[in-house]
Amino acid sequence: MNTQPIGVFDSGVGGLSVLRHLVHFMPQEEYVYLGDTARVPYGNKSPETVVQYSLQCARFLELHNVKHIIIACNTASAVALREVRSASSVPVTGVIEPSVQAAIAQTRNGRIGVLGTRATVGSNAYTKHIEQHADGRRIEVIGQPCPLFVPLAEEGWVAHPATRAIAEEYMKPLVMADADTVILGCTHYPLLRATIQDAIPTATLIDPGEHTALTVQETLRSTDALAPLREIPSTRITYYVTDIPATFPQVAKQFLGFDVPQPRLVSIEQLAG
Numbered sequence: 001m002n003t004q005p006i007g008v009f010d011s012g013v014g015g016l017s018v019l020r021h022l023v024h025f026m027p028q029e030e031y032v033y034l035g036d037t038a039r040v041p042y043g044n045k046s047p048e049t050v051v052q053y054s055l056q057c058a059r060f061l062e063l064h065n066v067k068h069i070i071i072a073c074n075t076a077s078a079v080a081l082r083e084v085r086s087a088s089s090v091p092v093t094g095v096i097e098p099s100v101q102a103a104i105a106q107t108r109n110g111r112i113g114v115l116g117t118r119a120t121v122g123s124n125a126y127t128k129h130i131e132q133h134a135d136g137r138r139i140e141v142i143g144q145p146c147p148l149f150v151p152l153a154e155e156g157w158v159a160h161p162a163t164r165a166i167a168e169e170y171m172k173p174l175v176m177a178d179a180d181t182v183i184l185g186c187t188h189y190p191l192l193r194a195t196i197q198d199a200i201p202t203a204t205l206i207d208p209g210e211h212t213a214l215t216v217q218e219t220l221r222s223t224d225a226l227a228p229l230r231e232i233p234s235t236r237i238t239y240y241v242t243d244i245p246a247t248f249p250q251v252a253k254q255f256l257g258f259d260v261p262q263p264r265l266v267s268i269e270q271l272a273g
């Protein structure tokens with residue numbers, strides 16, 4: 001049993017879509033969430049910058065005595081997982097490996113679509129992980145950057161006609177390739193799930209947050225590091241952000257599904273220091 005908190009970081013509020021699943025599967029745990037809202041988006045930055053920011057976020061969480069770090073951001077998981085793992089003294093889980101395993105188990109025709117930011121798709125991290133876990137199976141990966149989805153999700157335009165038209169456009173190559181499984185490889189895309197599903201009706205959509213939460217739960221269980229179950233679980237979450245935009249409460253609620261209290265501000269200087 002281990003009652004230390006679990007640390008979660010993301011480039012901004014999007015990682016709350018991952019925290020949502022963590023809280024669902026492990027309500028007895030305490031969480032420290034860090035959203036780098038002053039420097040979001042990571043998705044169109046260079047790998048060097050994303051690695052540097054991710055290392056700072058992970059170190060901040062370690063200073064909060066966390067027992068496990070979760071990189072909720074797909075972009076950071078794609079380009080900085082190795083670096084964060086080797087710099088951290090606690091186990092680190094990214095969102096890519098768990099979703100890749102779920103997608104491989106799911107696909108029947110061996111054609112997996114991966115939606116993500118330009119940085120995530122450009123890194124080929126999903127393709128490499130799929131090759132590693134495919135066990136000799138031939139799997140074709142169709143990567144599709146969907147940069148317009150992030151602002152649309154934050155605007156709450158989840159089923160707006162404009163979002164539908166953009167989703168149809170983005171899904172065209174995946175429909176053409178007959179992808180039967182599609183990974184929603186960005187923290188924001190699960191919000192647009194229904195609209196994405198309408199644009200590619202026959203595919204099974206994989207939400208990395210859900211599979212990451214299950215993987216972390218299993219890892220903690222197998223190392224006897226889960227917090228003890230309480231009769232009335234009330235999850236304790238502390239939120240840190242590097243900037244508090246005026247829209248924070250509404251946007252955060254969309255991702256998390258419940259109200260977020262006022263977050264604590266941590267300056268970039270503190271994070272970098």
Ligand code: DGL
Pocket residue numbers: 010011012014015040041042043044072073074075076117120150185186187188
């Ligand atoms: N959190 C990012 C991701 O999952 C999306 C937003 C950004 O570009 O920073 O890739």
